[in-house]
Every structure is written in C-alpha cells, then in structure tokens.
Amino acid sequence: MKVIGCDFHPSYQQIAMLDESTGELSGRRLAHPTEAQEFYRGLREPVRVGMEAIGNALWFERLLTELGHEWWVGDAARIRAAAVRQQKTDARDAAHLLELMLAGRFPRLWVPSPAERDLRQLLLHRHKLVPMGTQVKNQLQHLALNQGVRRGHRLWSQAGRTRLGELVLPPWTARRRKDLLALLDTLEQSLAELDRAVEALARPDAQALMTQVGVGPVVSLAVVLTLGPIERFRRGKPVASYLGLIPREHSSGGRQRLGALSKQGNPFLRTLLVQAAHVAVRHDEELRRHYLRLAQRKNRAVATVAIARKLAVRLYWLLRRKAWETGKVGSTQGSPSHSVVEALKPTA
Secondary structure (H helix, E strand, C coil): CEEEEEEECCCEEEEEEEECCCCEEEEEEEECCHHHHHHHHCCCCCEEEEEECCCCCHHHHHHHHHHCCEEEEECHHHHHHCCCCCCCCHHHHHHHHHHHHHHCCCCECCCCCHHHHHHHHHHHHHHHHHHHHHHHHHHHHHHHHHCCCCCHHHHHCHHHHHHHHHCCCCHHHHHHHHHHHHHHHHHHHHHHHHHHHHHHCCCHHHHHHCCECCCCHHHHHHHHHHHCCHHHCCCCHHHHHHCCCCEEECCECCECCEEEECCCCCHHHHHHHHHHHHHHHHHCHHHHHHHHHHHHHCCHHHHHHHHHHHHHHHHHHHHHHHHHHCCCCCCCCCCCCCCCHHHECCCC
16 A cells, blocks of 8 residues: 655645655656646555645545545644754655654544535635624724714614614715625625524534533534534544633643643634623522633633633533433543533423
C-alpha cells in the first residue's frame, strides 16, 4: 500500500509518498485542481492520504472518497508540536506528515459525515444572518432617533413599523429607509424558514437536550453535530476542554497560574452556549445561585462563561444517558456533578 503525507494549500499540494511494498520514497508538487485529480485518478490501487485539518478542502475529500482512497485528517496543533526542526518548507512538512503516519503517531481527528456537515451549514447560515438583521435594525433605530422617535424594541411592532414608515424624510434618507425595511423583511423571512427547518430536522438525541432550560432547537442540534459520537468522551471535563471553555494554564514549581479562556475548539458552539447561559440563569435556580456567587467574587463575564461550561457538561451527560439507554455505550466511571433529572423541564 502507498502512504502519502499531503501538505495542502489552496492552489497546490506538496506530497511525500512511500510505497510500502518496494520501499520507494518520492515527493512532488501537484497544482490544484487538474494536476492533483490526474495524479490520484492515475493510481492503480487505493492509498492512504494524511493531511492537517484545513478549510476549503471539501473538493479534495470528495475526490479521494470517489476513488476509494483512505483519507486521514490530523490535529494541526499537535502535528506542528511534533516537529522539532527550525527549518520549515513544504517538502519537510509533507515528509513530517508521512513520518507520523508510518510511526503510528498521527493525531487523527473525527470527521463528520457529508450529511452532518451540510446540517452544520444550515446552523452556520442562520448564525450569520442574525447579526445582519441586528445591524439593519440598528440603522433604522438611528434614522428614527434622528427624527425624535424613541421607541426601543417597540419600533418593531406593527404600530412602530407604521410610525417609522410615516416619517417625512429627505429623498435619499427615505430611500435608505425603504431599502433597509425591505432588507429587514427579507432577513426575517429567511430566518423564519431556517428556524422551521432546524425544528423539523431535530434528531432524537437533539430533542433530549431541549429538556434543559435555556437550550432550544438550534443549540441542541449544534451540540450533537459538534460533539459527534458521544463515546469519544469518557467524562464531562474533556468536553469543556474540547469546546475551549477552560482557562489556559502554566503551572510549575507548586504554583498554579491560570489565564484567560483557551478558546480552542468550535467558536460557533461556544458562542451559542454563552447565549444559552444567559437564559438558563434566569430560569434555573441552581445555575442562578452559582452565577450570582461567581459574579460577586469575579465578574459577570467570568460567571457567564462558567455557566456555559456547566451547560456543556450537563448536555454531555444527557447525551451519554441517551446513548446508554439505546445501548450505544456502556457504563463509565464518573458522574455529573449535579442531578441531571432535577434540571429538566417538566414534560407532558
């Protein structure tokens, strides 16, 4: 079998290839996409290709899958940490990837299925449209305030929209109002359609998460799609680390030094969990007490992130229990630090 270390770039890739049957080692540079397609289509037998996790490589993954080749994706940070030489070139990076694969030290990552990644695009698209709608509303609020109309959130009621439309404005200001209102209507219609799609596509494991206060269809589906198979995590603490909800640490000599959040992991889900934490502390007494205690000792921002971390761990245990009930995972050491059942919403 041939093993290939691939240093992938947007316009080309540098490969290092070993033929295990003959021991022949070779390397070359392949331009994207034509030369790369010709090379991989010309291979007579399936090969194993290893590369760092990188964006904009979906076409390459589809190509390898179509041709029956094996595709490995590795943790870029751990791959870079394993390289000790101070001389960095594309050829050496490809050779380093090949060396890790042959030595059994390649830090392989879980990769979601194409269908799961398409669902992620649904959530990401909605996530990007929400701030666009907020920006449009802020501009319309500015126009209204300049005309002495101060209604706050009531400006978006039917009466507020009517009052906004009746304002007498100069020609180009009126044109701006017209375009912004049309854009707002379009965004709100798109968001409503996306929300209905998210609710319709909710899987059983995602529905189980919605029993937690503060967690709706968007957050629950995002958690399921981001964490993947729950058996990847043996406890709740690695989940918080995976999402970047733990502090940096540089402790030595018996002295502990903690820094800001590591922010390693999925920033999209981390943002959703922080938003969910704002809702949870208003309706969950246990989380509210913890939030108020931390806010008094530290500050509100630190307290909110701590609640987001607790939410992540709670959701992990809900998924773990769901997987155990369906026989996907067995019993494991450790347990949630609170009663999961007490935190659930009443069900009919």
